Amino acid sequence: MNGDRAQPDWSAPERAVRATARECLDSGEPAVLTTVVAVDGRAYRRPGAKMIVAPGGGATDSEPTDSAETERDPATGAGSVTAGCLADSVVELAGDVLADGSARVERFDLRSDETWGLGVGCDGVVDLLLEPLGAAHRPLVAPDEELVGGRTAAVVVESEDDRVAVGDRWTEGDGRSEGDGAAGAATALPPAVVATVPDDVDGARSVRAETGGGSVRLFVERLAPAPRLVAVGSNADVRPVVESARSAGFRVTVVGFRGGRATSERFPRADRVLATSPRDLREAVGFRPEDSVVLMTHNFVDDRVALGELVATPVDYVGVLGPSERFDRLRAALADDGIELDDRDRERIYAPAGLDLGGGSPAQVAHSVVAEALAVRNGRSGGHLRAIDGPIHSRDT
């Protein structure tokens, strides 16, 4: 969503890209969905990165772009498929795709300093799929809550078969045979092609399928909601955690005890604010393994009960604010309650929470905790990238 910005928000998180797409679909404003479907070498965004372009402008709640910047008609949109250097080219192509009415794949070779006259030197070749946004994309751009648990989507990016066109899509829930699904009939793939979509895609990859009429290449991706961070606490220091987590792309739930302080007014950037009691924490939130939880009530009794509840959930990251001596006392108190932390708990509980960034202001503590939650969620070390061999995005390719 462009919100109060006077320009396209090319750097919007994926969840905002999906929201902008839904706005365009709801309002009927023509827009183009652009997806990175292949990267050879290195590039800023990885396969699956998306961008919405509404070349006519006005599809979203933003002001029109200052046309002096791009020297063409105002365009609005959200998201990015490159670091921004190709944005103008993509907006231009999007206009062509809307005029033409059909999807296409375009290749951008960023290795040459001469390509596009941009001298980007990005060491990669990027294939972008541009599609006129339509009803078939509804399941793809669903709100976070509908994507919980994940959903596989496939789209044709090359086809030798006359009956199968680039942009033909299938999304899990459409069913595996004709007439089986509820939506997207107009662009449904032949069952023989749908049958080749693998069930085990985590992230995104390309697969080749033989239709009988020729070879087809599919881009298959696993759609997932934005990761969720649950902050347990409602003191003043929760707010910078909410801000930092939202900025880093998390959905954020704030859980307060003692009622009054856990309100949407106090935490306007939280997606959800709950007031409950420590004993009802599990039931109130409904934790999933992929959630990141930060325990920061600053109340020993509340932390004790809440931590006892959290170790009974499948959550993979529990950050506990406060010094290690305090956590030692918490652990002893839990043992008194008959709750012994096992090896898995020692692995998933991070106390003190956060990466070692120094500083110490509430905002810096928040940055450090969110950084740790990101690293743990993504299975990364948190160390300096320059000290690590291999591609930055290796997990994604």
Add this chain to the structure above:
Amino acid sequence: MNGDRAQPDWSAPERAVRATARECLDSGEPAVLTTVVAVDGRAYRRPGAKMIVAPGGGATDSEPTDSAETERDPATGAGSVTAGCLADSVVELAGDVLADGSARVERFDLRSDETWGLGVGCDGVVDLLLEPLGAAHRPLVAPDEELVGGRTAAVVVESEDDRVAVGDRWTEGDGRSEGDGAAGAATALPPAVVATVPDDVDGARSVRAETGGGSVRLFVERLAPAPRLVAVGSNADVRPVVESARSAGFRVTVVGFRGGRATSERFPRADRVLATSPRDLREAVGFRPEDSVVLMTHNFVDDRVALGELVATPVDYVGVLGPSERFDRLRAALADDGIELDDRDRERIYAPAGLDLGGGSPAQVAHSVVAEALAVRNGRSGGHLRAIDGPIHSRDT
């Protein structure tokens, strides 16, 4: 500054605390400056952390607080001296201090679960100095640009000498003997006490001085501006870096080349936006050793010239976005230009920039780069705090 918030921003960065103090001084609204002057054990904020409380409300540009939350008159303010659990107590004490008109030190023992009925369990004893905000505080709450290079401040927190009162202050620039300085005559310390203020304080500490009339304890702190992050580039991915750095307490300068894209409209959260040419980078910015610089033009030729300029500055952190192969090409190109990177350059140039947090969206890349800039600036490892021995805030005590 409370900005558009309808409540005190207890989690505001120190620079916002100083700005709120200046607003109160300018408007004449009574307010109290609260400072952590000692910590025994562990506490959320370290010595020097500050909070402004305007118990009457209305001192800032915020709406009055919803009094239902605190069940007392609305109060406005900014900053924090605890994790928020003592905020109500501090607001109440601030009212007393304003009524009384004199500074005092209050001790909060957070070790006992019973103290204040809060059960905070913070393992620390915190001494807070509360002072009616006045003209003597002007040099203390100066804007960032006036604090560049640092400034030492001393305040009396204990006194056996009848001529010296708790809250009496001296700030570098006041001069070391009576009548020597331009400001603060009303609260100037005796020259014998001022002479005991050490020159080499980095952070904050307590010193004891003998006045002849008795023993005096001073809290001495080194005031510094918010750290500065300079983003060199003006593509869409610069914006999340600006957002993330601002949130983490940095002053942010954006430097764009090719003019048009480097505007305050494009980067509304930046403190300063400059358009210049790569060759004029040094002169345009005026780099200091403590600056953190992120090179992200995504243009090979611009990065090459700009990096050549940056290695001629005393900057301690230069993060270069992009894969390591691209940096290898940059280094080779610099060598062709006659610029060989030495050991110090290899230490201070971080390529690829950022901590290894995974993700890969523009917002997550930004979070990772700002996290690394913080860690390097603070001389920290970036590793998990739970894996590190010793107190979290050891550098500050």
